[in-house]
Amino acid sequence: MLSERLDDFVTLAREIFGEEFIPLHRPVFGGNETRYLTGCIESNFVSSAGAKVGAFEQAVAEFVGAKHGIATVNGTAALHVALMVAGVTRGDEVLSQSLTFAATCNAISYIGARPVFIDVDRDTLGFSPTALRRWLETHARVENGHSYSRTTGARIAACVPMHTFGLPVHIAELSALCAEFHIPLIEDAAESLGSRVGDRQTGTFGAISAFSFNGNKIITTGGGGMLTTDDDEIARKARHLSTTAKLPHDYNFVHDMVGYNYRMPNLNAALGLAQMERLPAMLEIKAELARRWRAACPALGLTWIEAPTGTHPNNWLNAVLVRDRAARDAMLEYTNAQGVMTRPVWTPMHQLAHFADCQTDGLEVTEWLADRVVNIPSSVPENQFHRLIPTI
Structure with missing residues (x-):
């Protein structure tokens, strides 16, 4: 049978x-990809200084309904930067799901933080608000505007749900719960561009969200990602960190902190612009x-x-x-x-x-x-x- x-x-x-x-x-290609890529090559702007990067950031941010988009070389880089600008530091704990692609937990580990795995729901395959409340009420305490683990004493610095295969998690419930326990919410929206809860796009419920445009995603830039946020200061910090923390200047190279070479090249952004059209x-x-x-x-x-x-x-x-x-x-x-x-x-x-x-x-x-x-x-x-x- x-x-x-x-x-x-x-x-x-x-x-x-x-x-x-x-x-x-x-x-799927065959639209304006070749035209936009050729334009990049003819302009000689093929790296992250090209105009297509900003245009792609604006296109995605407008589609999602976010104020800012910061394009990165991949979704993992976007998650890494999102965690850093959310204030996650070495020794912190980050609540996440075990049923996820490795990038979610790798980004947490880059910082020296540690994932804490909470169960998922059968209907979304994603982070369960019921399981999270049960865990927080048993293991967390709130003190001076932060949550701390009763078990380890570590600060619970963020919560990172992932919209598995584009199925939206119960994100409104998770957002309310995180607010109650003073835990920053970072959406791993790597797989959910175009998914909605009601009329609201995923990637707009957390203070920061991260998308992926890998070769197999719903739109692709070959390799690429994006951080989205409505917070002006978060956007400024994310853009600064992802461009090697270089202070703006016409010719001098001065960096005010350890930064990352995470900006998306113009060629990738050109591909993404054509993909967004469809x-x-x-x-x-x-x-x-x-x-x-x-x-x-x-x-x-x-x-x-x-x-x-x-x-x-x-x-x-x-x-x-x-x-x-x-x-x-x-x-x-x-x-x-x-x-x-x-x-x-x-x-x-x-x-x-x-x-x-x-x-x-x-x-x-x-x-x-x-x-x-x-x-x-x-x-x-x-x-x-x-x-x-x-x-x-």
Whole structure:
């Protein structure tokens, strides 16, 4: 029975995408990318001083609804800077989720802070407000406008929820809870550009947010990221830190602190500007694809992961649940052998050797999901490419 359903899955995937080999998610070009890249080359401004960087920052910030955008070389760099300007320092603790890509916890570790892993919700695959309240009421104390761990005495310097696969977490509840306990909220929105809670875009609930434009994201700059914020001072500090902390001057090189060479090059920003032109159409097509997969799930023996009521995911990577780990592994092995890419969720961070000694709340749901989640092909089908090509 399982093999028959997997055959049906492969058949449907080929029907949808019209290809023999079907990747999990690939970028689409063919709009103004070549034109904008050529303009950069002809101007000789190919590094971070080019005008396209500022234009891309403005385009993303306006789309999201944030006052400022600061472009970086990748999403991890954006997270690193966000944590620093939020005031996270060595020895602090940062509340996060174990069910995430490694970049979330790597950025915390760059500073010398330590992740504390709180469980996720089944409906969002993301940070659970219920689990967070339970942990804070047991382990945290508020003193002089900061939260501290009753267990270690360390300051709880930030909370970093991640919108997994573009599914919005219960971010309003998390924001209220963080405010109650005086913990800065930093959104890891790396995967959720275009996702909304009501009419509000993800990446606008925290004091600072970080996006990624890696090659497999909903729009790509090849490699790139962005920090967004409404706070003028946070934006100033983030821009300063990400440009090697160089003081503005026409010709002198003076740096007033240790900074980072994290600014996005003009070439990458040019690519991103062209990609942003097609984002609304991309979101429409991916919603249609998600609806088709969702409708097929019952017959395929799969459970569609439904976004919570009132939220609108960007459907970056579609995800389903299977019966158990054995069924997950059978599906992964069979589909990939047939040239249809599927993948499991990441190995949870607390199961990696370098994070194995971090505090956790038990992570029951995290481990349950890790055994059952499978990502399925989510690219724009070739027969829909024409809808993504703007008039030049």
